[in-house]
Each structure stands twice: as structure tokens, then as C-alpha cells.
Amino acid sequence: xxxxxxxxxxxxxxxxxxxxxxxxxxxxxxxxxxxxxxxxxxxxxxxxxxxxxxxxxxxxxxxxxxxxxxxxxxxxxxxxxxxxxxxxxxxxxxxxxxxxxxxxxxxxxxxxxxxxxxxxxxxxxxxxxxxxxxxxxxxxxxxxxxxxxxxxxxxxxxxxxxxxxxxxxxxxxxxxxxxxxxxxxxxxxxxxxxxxxxxxxxxxxxxxxxxxxxxxxxxxxxxxxxxxxxxxxxxxxxxxxxxxxxxxxxxxxxxxxxxxxxxxxxxxxxxxxxxxxxxxxxxxxxxxxxxxxxxxxxxxxxxxxxxxxxxxxxxxxxxxxxxxxxxxxxxxxxxxxxxxxxxxxxxxxxxxxxxxxxxxxxxxxxxxxxxxxxxxxxxxxxxxxxxxxxxxxxxxxxxxxxxxxxxxxxxxxxxxxxxxxxxxxxxxxxxxxxxxxxxxxxxxxx
Amino acid sequence: xxxxxxxxxxxxxxxxxxxxxxxxxxxxxxxxxxxxxxxxxxxxxxxxxxxxxxxxxxxxxxxxxxxxxxxxxxxxxxxxxxxxxxxxxxxxxxxxxxxxxxxxxxxxxxxxxxxxxxxxx
Numbered sequence: 001x002x003x004x005x006x007x008x009x010x011x012x013x014x015x016x017x018x019x020x021x022x023x024x025x026x027x028x029x030x031x032x033x034x035x036x037x038x039x040x041x042x043x044x045x046x047x048x049x050x051x052x053x054x055x056x057x058x059x060x061x062x063x064x065x066x067x068x069x070x071x072x073x074x075x076x077x078x079x080x081x082x083x084x085x086x087x088x089x090x091x092x093x094x095x096x097x098x099x100x101x102x103x104x105x106x107x108x109x110x111x112x113x114x115x116x117x118x119x120x121x122x123x124x125x126x127x128x129x130x131x132x133x134x135x136x137x138x139x140x141x142x143x144x145x146x147x148x149x150x151x152x153x154x155x156x157x158x159x160x161x162x163x164x165x166x167x168x169x170x171x172x173x174x175x176x177x178x179x180x181x182x183x184x185x186x187x188x189x190x191x192x193x194x195x196x197x198x199x200x201x202x203x204x205x206x207x208x209x210x211x212x213x214x215x216x217x218x219x220x221x222x223x224x225x226x227x228x229x230x231x232x233x234x235x236x237x238x239x240x241x242x243x244x245x246x247x248x249x250x251x252x253x254x255x256x257x258x259x260x261x262x263x264x265x266x267x268x269x270x271x272x273x274x275x276x277x278x279x280x281x282x283x284x285x286x287x288x289x290x291x292x293x294x295x296x297x298x299x300x301x302x303x304x305x306x307x308x309x310x311x312x313x314x315x316x317x318x319x320x321x322x323x324x325x326x327x328x329x330x331x332x333x334x335x336x337x338x339x340x341x342x343x344x345x346x347x348x349x350x351x352x353x354x355x356x357x358x359x360x361x362x363x364x365x366x367x368x369x370x371x372x373x374x375x376x377x378x379x380x381x382x383x384x385x386x387x388x389x390x391x392x393x394x395x396x397x398x399x400x401x402x403x404x405x406x407x408x409x410x411x412x413x414x415x416x417x418x419x420x421x422x423x424x425x426x427x428x429x430x431x432x433x434x435x436x437x438x439x440x441x442x443x444x445x446x
Numbered sequence: 447x448x449x450x451x452x453x454x455x456x457x458x459x460x461x462x463x464x465x466x467x468x469x470x471x472x473x474x475x476x477x478x479x480x481x482x483x484x485x486x487x488x489x490x491x492x493x494x495x496x497x498x499x500x501x502x503x504x505x506x507x508x509x510x511x512x513x514x515x516x517x518x519x520x521x522x523x524x525x526x527x528x529x530x531x532x533x534x535x536x537x538x539x540x541x542x543x544x545x546x547x548x549x550x551x552x553x554x555x556x557x558x559x560x561x562x563x564x565x566x567x
Binding site for chain 2: 044276278
């Protein structure tokens with residue numbers, strides 16, 4: 001598990017965003033992180049309903065030993081807290097997911113969602129403004145019409161760059177339960193939104209209608225045994241999507257088969273040895289995230305203790321399984337008591353689908369190289385914040401004698417969890433979110 | 447979110463845990479953890495992933511308010527100060543009758559996110 005050497009990537013600290021103080025305001029808790037399709041923009045959403053977008057600065061020829069830094073590009077309030085009076089339901093403003101649309105013109109578009117409402121935001125730049133109005137002074141005051149003796153045509157003059165975010169569509173009132181996923185179709189015209197029991201299909205232009213494509217709500221709620229935990233469209237096949245469940249299964253559905261995709265086309269499930277079953281088995285098998293590989297050939301799932309890679313052609317077991325923090329298996333009792341066992345970790349692929357990454361506790365995050373079968377544990381901490389210093393690998397000591405530089409399981413801080421990570425689509429640049437800080441790491445250039 | 451009975455007795459815990467671990471060495475770590483949990487909360491249900499647990503998840507955000515209770519409490523307290531919620535402001539259901547002072551602020555955050563450099567560190 002060494003870093004460096006051969007083709008291994010050497011990760012270096014690049015930047016950290018956010019407040020230093022330990023007293024974290026609830027609103028500042030980061031709830032989602034997502035690069036856009038080119039990797040030039042990086043969006044974060046937080047519990048306070050705000051979105052912050054960072055832009056990578058153009059590569060500086062002078063500073064050729066690092067890639068461009070990410071600086072604030074735009075920030076706006078995406079969602080506000082609401083109250084549903086009919087149902088006596090408080091609706092959190094927390095941004096659950098952000099998904100970028102591929103760029104079609106000068107503006108950028110993204111979808112952001114809280115528990116109930118999805119919004120399409122347009123982020124556009126303004127770097128010119130009209131000057132030379134006839135009826136207004138430059139400062140906006142109206143001129144006395146009697147003083148106007150000539151007519152002129154206003155002209156556009158350059159101004160300081162202004163980035164504006166405006167909500168273009170609001171997709172509301174389609175979900176009774178809490179939205180956990182949104183996914184844009186490869187047709188770039190439709191997208192899906194999934195809550196605990198249902199999945200809806202939307203057209204990006206149409207806000208007053210959505211099609212229900214999956215409904216797993218039982219007639220009698222007493223019979224409820226599983227919920228939908230995540231859903232995603234296939235990156236290339238516009239008719240295919242998958243959804244994962246709290247029981248550890250993944251269903252692949254084909255929208256060509258029927259209007260309501262309650263019957264799956266494929267069911268991915270790893271058989272479990274019944275003699276190994278315990279009180280915790282179902283809880284830790286619940287899938288918290290599902291992501292297709294860029295190629296579309298594989299999908300990755302994250303459950304509490306592991307990351308699994310599935311070949312879409314093989315339903316009966318994953319082709320690869322990586323243990324994230326197996327040492328937690330002997331701590332499940334206390335993790336159940338402090339609710340950590342219900343933490344929803346996400347996972348992500350690198351651009352070439354050769355490495356996968358996911359978070360853990362103590363601000364650790366893990367990467368697994370699918371080709372070399374090597375893995376590494378790194379820490380997101382301000383202690384390592386000298387740019388271009390290679391991060392030191394971390395190791396957790398499960399039991400027995402703790403070696404120097406190792407940390408014992410009992411010393412792990414379970415309040416410091418890395419749930420959200422993102423990998424630049426083309427470069428070795430990663431964004432890792434701790435509770436309220438965003439870390440950006442890059443691989444060592446030359 | 448999970449079903450838990452608050453029956454812990456911190457003073458006795460350490461002794462019990464140590465004993466359990468020694469007895470159950472060799473069994474799957476998960477099973478040992480399960481035994482620990484059952485020892486602490488004997489009345490824990492048999493199906494952890496069952497409908498009770500899921501129902502709680504689906505009901506997140508549900509608030510309860512009874513205008514009758516509220517007005518009765520207001521009438522009783524006419525001559526006294528209305529009780530405040532105390533440290534746990536989020537508990538405005540059940541035994542505690544909410545008062546306007548107690549209800550958590552529902553306004554959205556008007557402060558810029560600290561990621562965008564909203565406040566000086």
C-alpha cells in the first residue's frame with residue numbers, strides 16, 4: 001500500500017476551502033460535490049441550500065508545475081426551507097444532489113435538488129453592458145427629457161465579469177417521499193428523479209408533468225421491506241437505468257420494455273451465506289450509492305463496509321470487491337448506537353475507470369486501483385496543507401500491536417466523515433469534502 | 447432514525463463488554479457485536495431492516511401540532527411566563543407545547559457560504 005513508485009499516482013495537497021474553526025454551523029455542512037463534464041467547474045451544495053461553484057483558472061505558463069487552481073465562480077441560494085401545511089411536513093433546504101448538463105452554449109446549466117423539488121439553474125457570464133442611453137444617466141438616474149437634444153444608439157462596452165445564476169425551471173410536487181437521486185439521460189433531454197419508493201422521468205423543458213417509471217410502494221405499508229436508495233441512467237443507452245435498494249440489490253430497467261418499469265430486466269445481487277447472517281447484515285448491505293463506469297460496461301456500488309464493481313453482463317455476483325474499512329465489523333454495536341451505521345457514503349470513478357475512490361471516517365478516504373489491485377488510504381487534513389507535498393499514506397491498526405504512524409480503530413473520529421468525493425473527468429484532480437471543508441488534491445506533476 | 451431503548455447503565459457496561467468479548471472470541475465479529483447489542487437492548491426487534499425502521503425513514507420531517515393543546519396551554523399560562531423549550535429547541539412535539547419563541551427559525555441562511563469566503567476565518 002505504498003504511494004509512489006512506478007505508475008502509482010502521487011497525490012499532493014492543492015487547496016482547501018471553507019472555515020477553519022471547529023464550531024461548524026449546520027448550514028455549512030457540505031452535502032454534495034460534482035465536477036462538470038469538462039472538469040473546469042466544480043459545484044458544491046450544502047445543508048443551508050446554497051450552491052458554490054468553483055472554476056479552474058486557465059493554466060498559467062509560468063507556474064507549469066501545477067494545474068490551475070479552483071476559485072469561486074458563482075454562489076447562490078438554490079433552495080429554501082419550506083413547510084408543507086397539508087401534510088405538516090418540514091422540508092429541508094439541504095441540497096441532496098447536483099448534476100451538470102453538458103454545455104450546449106455559452107451558459108452552464110445544472111440541476112440541483114432537495115428532498116422535494118428539483119431546479120434547473122442557468123449560470124451565465126456577463127462581461128459587457130450597454131452604455132449611452134438616451135433617457136438615463138450612466139448611474140441610472142433618469143434624465144430630464146427636455147435636456148435631450150440628440151439621439152444616440154447605446155453601445156456595448158466591456159465591464160467586470162459578472163456571473164449570474166437564475167432558476168430556469170422548477171420541477172415540483174412530484175415526490176411524496178424524499179428525493180435521493182437525480183440523473184440526466186444521455187439523450188440530454190430527459191432526466192430521472194428517485195425518492196424512497198418511486199422514480200419519475202422528466203423532460204427538461206416540461207415542469208408540469210412527469211412520468212412515473214418505477215413504483216415499489218406496497219398496497220399495504222406494513223409490508224414495506226425495502227426502499228430505493230440511489231438511481232442512475234446508463235451513460236450511453238438512453239433507455240437503460242439502474243436503481244439500488246436498502247437490501248443490497250440493484251435492478252437494471254429498460255424503458256422500452258414497458259411504461260412502468262416495475263419488472264426489472266436484470267437483478268444484481270450477491271448471494272449471502274445464511275450462516276453469516278446477523279442483526280446487522282441487512283443494514284450494512286444497504287447500498288448508499290451506485291455509479292456507472294464512464295464506459296458503461298460496469299457499475300460500482302457502495303455499501304457500508306465495501307465497494308463492489310459489477311459487470312452488467314453478470315448478475316449473480318460482483319466482479320471485484322474492495323474492503324473500505326473492514327475493521328469496523330467489530331464495532332458495529334457502537335456504530336449502530338451512534339447512528340453511524342446509517343451513514344451514506346458515495347463513491348466515484350476516475351476518468352479512465354481504472355481507479356475508484358470512496359470516503360471513510362477520521363477524514364480518511366480510500367482509492368482502489370483496479371489494475372494493480374493496490375489501494376491507499378489518505379487523509380484530508382489541514383496539517384498536510386503545503387502545496388505539492390506528497391500526501392503520506394495512512395494505516396488503521398485493527399487489533400494487536402499498533403505500529404508507529406498507525407492509528408488504532410478506537411482512536412478514529414467518527415464525526416469526521418468523508419461522504420462526498422468527486423474525480424475530475426479527465427485529469428488526476430480530486431475534490432474531497434469533509435464536514436464543512438472542501439479539499440482539492442492533484443497528482444504530482446513532473 | 448433507528449429503534450433504540452435508552453436503557454444504558456454506563457457503570458456496568460465495561461465489565462459486561464469485556465466478559466462478552468472473551469466468551470465470544472472465535473465467533474464472527476459481527477455476531478459478537480450482535481450479542482453485545484442484544485445484551486444492552488433486550489427488547490430490540492427481530493427484523494432490523496423491517497418496516498418500523500423504514501417507516502421512520504419515510505416520515506422524516508413530520509411535525510406535529512395540536513392547536514387545541516396550544517390554546518389550552520396558553521390559557522393556563524395566562525398569568526405566568528410561557529415555558530421555553532430549554533436547550534433542545536428541536537423538540538416541539540409530544541409533552542412540550544410549542545410557543546412562538548420556541549419554534550426554530552425557518553428563514554433560509556442569508557449568509558454567503560464560507561466556501562465562497564462568506565465570513566472571515
